Amino acid sequence: MSDFFDYRVxxxxxxxxxxxxxxxxxxxxxxxxRRAGLPIRYSEGYxxxxxxxxxxxxxxxxxxxxxxxxxSLVSQVSPDxxxxxxxxxxxxxITAIACMRLPEHYTGAMxxxxxxxxxxxxxxxxxxxxxxxxxxxxxxxRTSCKIALGDFFAQEKILTIxxxxxxxxxxxxxxxxxxxxxxxxxTARLLLHAGSKDHVKPSLLFGxxxxxxxxxxxxxxxxIHRSDLFTEEEYEGGTRYVPLIADTDDTAATGGxxxxxxxxxxxxxx
Amino acid sequence: MFASDRLAIxxxxxxxxxxxxxxxxxxxxxxxxxxxxxxVRFAFCFPDVYEIGMSHIGIQILYGLxxxxxxxxxxxxxxxxxxxxxxxxxxxxxxxxxxxQQPVRNFDFLGxxxxxxxxxxxxLQVLDLSGIPLLASDRTGEDPIVIGGGPCSYNxxxxxxxxxxxxxxxxxxxxxxxxxxxKECKRSGLPRTVFLRMAARIxxxxxxxxxxxxxxxDGTIASVRSKYDDVPAVVRREVVTDMNSxxxxxxxxxxxxxxxxxxxxxxxxxxxxxxxxxxxxGQLYKPLREKSADVCMESALKMLANTGYDEVxxxxxxxxxxxxxxxLLDLLIExxxxxxxxxxxxxxxxxxxxxxxxEKIQDVKKSSLTFAPEAGTQRLRDAINKGLTRExxxxxxxxxxxxxxxxxxLYFMLGLPTETEEDMLGIGEIAxxxxxxxxxxxxxxxxxxxxxxxxxxxxxxxxxxxxPFQWARMExxxxxxxxxxxxxxxxxxxxxxxxxxxIWHIADESLLEGVFARGDRKLSQVIRGAYEKGxxxxxxxxxxxxxxxxxxxxxxxxxxxxxxxxxRADDEIFPWDHIDMGVSKNYLLREWHAAQASEKxxxxxxxxxxxxxxxxxxxxxxxxxxxxxxxxx
Numbered sequence: 001m002s003d004f005f006d007y008r009v010x011x012x013x014x015x016x017x018x019x020x021x022x023x024x025x026x027x028x029x030x031x032x033x034r035r036a037g038l039p040i041r042y043s044e045g046y047x048x049x050x051x052x053x054x055x056x057x058x059x060x061x062x063x064x065x066x067x068x069x070x071x072s073l074v075s076q077v078s079p080d081x082x083x084x085x086x087x088x089x090x091x092x093x094i095t096a097i098a099c100m101r102l103p104e105h106y107t108g109a110m111x112x113x114x115x116x117x118x119x120x121x122x123x124x125x126x127x128x129x130x131x132x133x134x135x136x137x138x139x140x141x142r143t144s145c146k147i148a149l150g151d152f153f154a155q156e157k158i159l160t161i162x163x164x165x166x167x168x169x170x171x172x173x174x175x176x177x178x179x180x181x182x183x184x185x186x187t188a189r190l191l192l193h194a195g196s197k198d199h200v201k202p203s204l205l206f207g208x209x210x211x212x213x214x215x216x217x218x219x220x221x222x223x224i225h226r227s228d229l230f231t232e233e234e235y236e237g238g239t240r241y242v243p244l245i246a247d248t249d250d251t252a253a254t255g256g257x258x259x260x261x262x263x264x265x266x267x268x269x270x
Numbered sequence: 271m272f273a274s275d276r277l278a279i280x281x282x283x284x285x286x287x288x289x290x291x292x293x294x295x296x297x298x299x300x301x302x303x304x305x306x307x308x309x310v311r312f313a314f315c316f317p318d319v320y321e322i323g324m325s326h327i328g329i330q331i332l333y334g335l336x337x338x339x340x341x342x343x344x345x346x347x348x349x350x351x352x353x354x355x356x357x358x359x360x361x362x363x364x365x366x367x368x369x370x371q372q373p374v375r376n377f378d379f380l381g382x383x384x385x386x387x388x389x390x391x392x393x394l395q396v397l398d399l400s401g402i403p404l405l406a407s408d409r410t411g412e413d414p415i416v417i418g419g420g421p422c423s424y425n426x427x428x429x430x431x432x433x434x435x436x437x438x439x440x441x442x443x444x445x446x447x448x449x450x451x452x453k454e455c456k457r458s459g460l461p462r463t464v465f466l467r468m469a470a471r472i473x474x475x476x477x478x479x480x481x482x483x484x485x486x487x488d489g490t491i492a493s494v495r496s497k498y499d500d501v502p503a504v505v506r507r508e509v510v511t512d513m514n515s516x517x518x519x520x521x522x523x524x525x526x527x528x529x530x531x532x533x534x535x536x537x538x539x540x541x542x543x544x545x546x547x548x549x550x551x552g553q554l555y556k557p558l559r560e561k562s563a564d565v566c567m568e569s570a571l572k573m574l575a576n577t578g579y580d581e582v583x584x585x586x587x588x589x590x591x592x593x594x595x596x597x598l599l600d601l602l603i604e605x606x607x608x609x610x611x612x613x614x615x616x617x618x619x620x621x622x623x624x625x626x627x628x629e630k631i632q633d634v635k636k637s638s639l640t641f642a643p644e645a646g647t648q649r650l651r652d653a654i655n656k657g658l659t660r661e662x663x664x665x666x667x668x669x670x671x672x673x674x675x676x677x678x679x680l681y682f683m684l685g686l687p688t689e690t691e692e693d694m695l696g697i698g699e700i701a702x703x704x705x706x707x708x709x710x711x712x713x714x715x716x717x718x719x720x721x722x723x724x725x726x727x728x729x730x731x732x733x734x735x736x737x738p739f740q741w742a743r744m745e746x747x748x749x750x751x752x753x754x755x756x757x758x759x760x761x762x763x764x765x766x767x768x769x770x771x772x773i774w775h776i777a778d779e780s781l782l783e784g785v786f787a788r789g790d791r792k793l794s795q796v797i798r799g800a801y802e803k804g805x806x807x808x809x810x811x812x813x814x815x816x817x818x819x820x821x822x823x824x825x826x827x828x829x830x831x832x833x834x835x836x837x838r839a840d841d842e843i844f845p846w847d848h849i850d851m852g853v854s855k856n857y858l859l860r861e862w863h864a865a866q867a868s869e870k871x872x873x874x875x876x877x878x879x880x881x882x883x884x885x886x887x888x889x890x891x892x893x894x895x896x897x898x899x900x901x902x903x
Contacts, residue, residue: 031578223281
């Protein structure tokens, strides 16, 4: 039997902390774990650090309904107690919403990720600029933008240039978009391929959308909410995407924004 | 959903600057109150970038203290970095406090802690971005009361025109009285001028507009008088008399970004017994007052639990002089080892005890050891009263080399009063002797294929008010550069010169620091003029525009060397003479004369020099003296 106990914690990142960068969130969580008094395990060696690993960095400015962190403790604590003790010492914005015990030889959160779900909204000034026409009528601009987004995602191919170490490479993003839906307010609800291989950055995708309209995107043009991270599993001869911590019932993910409910069951995309 | 999601700055702008986290507030332990439920809103500003300001203990203390009052809400403000500064101006966004994200202009007080002279233009930046008139005389009842504190407020004259009042001394004693007076005046609808006049009667409060300065034909001060009988002629520094019961924060604000001091800081004492003649802090915080090991330990445990930091640092001017240091370290080492907390101990004297401690607390990481001999010869070290002998330095180095250290940093000053070429050459000589000590102490087979690395670093001496060197001439920048050259030649001539690296700082910023340190009220027009030419963040060399400053001096018809290179007579009236630090001018003059004769003086534990700080009736002044003047114990 192992001397330590591994857990995966699901966190939300909402509100002004969206401007806190990935490394600083990690430092924040290291301190939160200490304040919570969790029996975190430290690495060996002459400059020991907490055994803590995060899945998939989130870009500065984006909010999230499902960030994941794997931690290792030296004694057993119930997952509910881990959530409660973290939330007692955390400031607004970052909240623990779920926790699960991991098996002895688990695969790290970063490795199991296959997809990420997003709600992406183009900020109003950009909508007006690209679709406002001469009338500068906002509802009209929004409608045009919605239609344009629908057309964009309906294309058979979405080609882009990806810069790699070997040089530039043309790739098709379309097969990496697992789901898309344009909501009533113009928000694009997407399930994008994610992880260490063929990761699709929302900015890369929207960069193409804007480029087709002769506009060069800046990071501030999009409002990005990453609602959850998913792992991939075989299911009835196909593939389904399951959140890293799957909801056991509908109340599980109370802090996060529920996305993709239309096609899902307990947060699972099929 | 989030009370503070109404950020003062839109996302588009925050995403286009470096480190937006500087502007969002919401850090752990930051305090949110209901603005409708408080009477006094205080914006506390450290006029430099967030990471620097967040590292300052003083603000954390007063922030915690003020917020412990139910009727006061204290928030923080820092200088927006130039990228954000430009956006705020372009988009007409008034500067705001981090917690509420509301404009500073609507606060009751805007307080500045003034830690170094080079931040003066940043004070103007903060006032300007807030929409508060730069000159105190232009402000109305609609504007916050602008208050200054910290070491540079002890000669506040160069910036006197920008401040409504200064708090001279340690803030813990009389801020409550100031707030009560403010509330009363506000309730009674009394004008700003009446409040300031009444505030001047609170101990430690200096209201510059209530004093009149006259000058002699040669530009020196003829007199400084209070304009009214009820305004004290001299303002005495406020001092905390019991360090064990004084407020200390249990839960300091923990920034998201890595601040310069990314750790719990425990203030273990105030003041210093050493009396080094160049050192301003040594005089400003007299007398030495210790916090007991038990009180320090209790603080440390609470702060670690409330912040989650994994490092604790002991803050003081000279940690080795704390009488309970061994006990405190034992307590800390016992807890910290268990909890994976590192201990950092700056300002230690290098001796067998401290090396043993470092061995215990710093794992096996042998980073570099720092010595500050300050001067190259014993004669000059005596003249500056740096109680450190050649033998202290060499034996400290020997112990360190035995303990496995290979890197040594040495700090010196150039341009100290009475300095000669021999002193400059002495720097290379002592660095060489330390290297030789290494080769004698560590046998070749124990060197692990490496060798000793010595870094010599020199800064230029800037005479400061309230020190024995307040009468001293400061050398001109070109002389400094010349002396750095002589020092370099001295190092190059040594046998072990290949093991010695020499770095020196440029002299331009030192000149300005020298001007403001001993400046008078005439300088406010220069500071304002330079600010209007775009000078700010002068403490950051990449932002420092020496040419613009020189241009402004010329335009104002003010010679900067009047303040630095002039010889001051023993009986000159200084611009800061109406501020009473507790150390008397007579004592400082005695020390100035002793320096010129290269004579050293005793420290406070050996013999009382009658500096005057005894009036505070606390700390080392009440202790029996050893009577000996042997170097170190």
